[in-house]
Amino acid sequence: MTEESSAERSIQARWWEWAAAEPEGTNPVVDETGEHCARNQPGDVWFLAGTFGGRVERRCTVPLGVPVVAPVVNLVATRAWDCFGFMTEASGVVEFDGAEVPLERFEDEPITFVAGAGNPVTGVGGSTQGAGCGLWARIDPLGAGEHHVSIRGTSGTLEVVAEYTLTVAASSESAA
Numbered sequence: 001m002t003e004e005s006s007a008e009r010s011i012q013a014r015w016w017e018w019a020a021a022e023p024e025g026t027n028p029v030v031d032e033t034g035e036h037c038a039r040n041q042p043g044d045v046w047f048l049a050g051t052f053g054g055r056v057e058r059r060c061t062v063p064l065g066v067p068v069v070a071p072v073v074n075l076v077a078t079r080a081w082d083c084f085g086f087m088t089e090a091s092g093v094v095e096f097d098g099a100e101v102p103l104e105r106f107e108d109e110p111i112t113f114v115a116g117a118g119n120p121v122t123g124v125g126g127s128t129q130g131a132g133c134g135l136w137a138r139i140d141p142l143g144a145g146e147h148h149v150s151i152r153g154t155s156g157t158l159e160v161v162a163e164y165t166l167t168v169a170a171s172s173e174s175a176a
Contacts, residue, residue: 011045011069012132013111016076018047020115020122027120034058034164045069048164050151052120055161062166065141070094072103072153073160074134076111076122083108083133085156092153092160094137101137108133144170 019029021040028036028049037060041047046062048070062068072092077083087107094101111132117125135153149164 010109010111010132011136011138012074012106012109012134013113014042014045015047015069015071015074016111016121016128016132017113017115018042019049020113020119020128022116023118024120030120031058032056034060048149048151048162050074050153050160050162053158053160055163057163057165059165059167062142062168064144064168064171067141068137068139068149068166070137070139070149070151070162072135072137072151073155073158074132074136075155076128076130076132078130080108080131083131087133087155090133090135090153090155092135092151094139094152095148095150096137096139097147101139104136104138106133106136142166142168144168 018040024030026036026039028039037058046066046068048068050071072094073090075086109132112129115122115125115128122128145168147166149166151162153160
């Protein structure tokens with residue numbers, strides 16, 4: 001992680017660092033079941049992952065009292081112009097327990113993050129800089145019980161469908 005505090009870093013930079021922290025075998029973006037969704041989660045937010053294209057169904061245990069953040073579709077581009085093209089075609093929807101969640105649109109934000117070795121997100125470890133863009137959903141902290149999050153997005157030929165069943169334990173100590 002960079003030297004900036006979590007509060008000072010953009011949610012995009014934080015998410016990309018989380019998504020690029022793990023090698024392919026334990027990476028939450030390529031995870032088909034949700035088995036690895038708890039890897040490297042920060043304490044103040046719970047990140048969900050989409051896919052590199054395609055459909056997944058995942059089950060995760062989420063701690064009580066933390067908001068959930070997920071990209072619908074997103075990109076780190078080496079040139080801001082690539083974000084322009086990506087965002088021109090970007091669309092999607094997130095539903096939480098059947099209700100549509102408002103989306104935030106990030107057109108072109110300079111971001112820097114550190115990637116782990118062997119990750120499938122950047123392909124290489126080390127510091128990565130680029131223009132971050134995408135459609136994002138933020139969901140207020142979840143109450144105890146089972147919840148469903150449906151993420152559906154497209155941009156150009158990229159199509160992402162991620163269905164999540166999230167279980168929130170009655171106490172934050174029992175979450176994995």
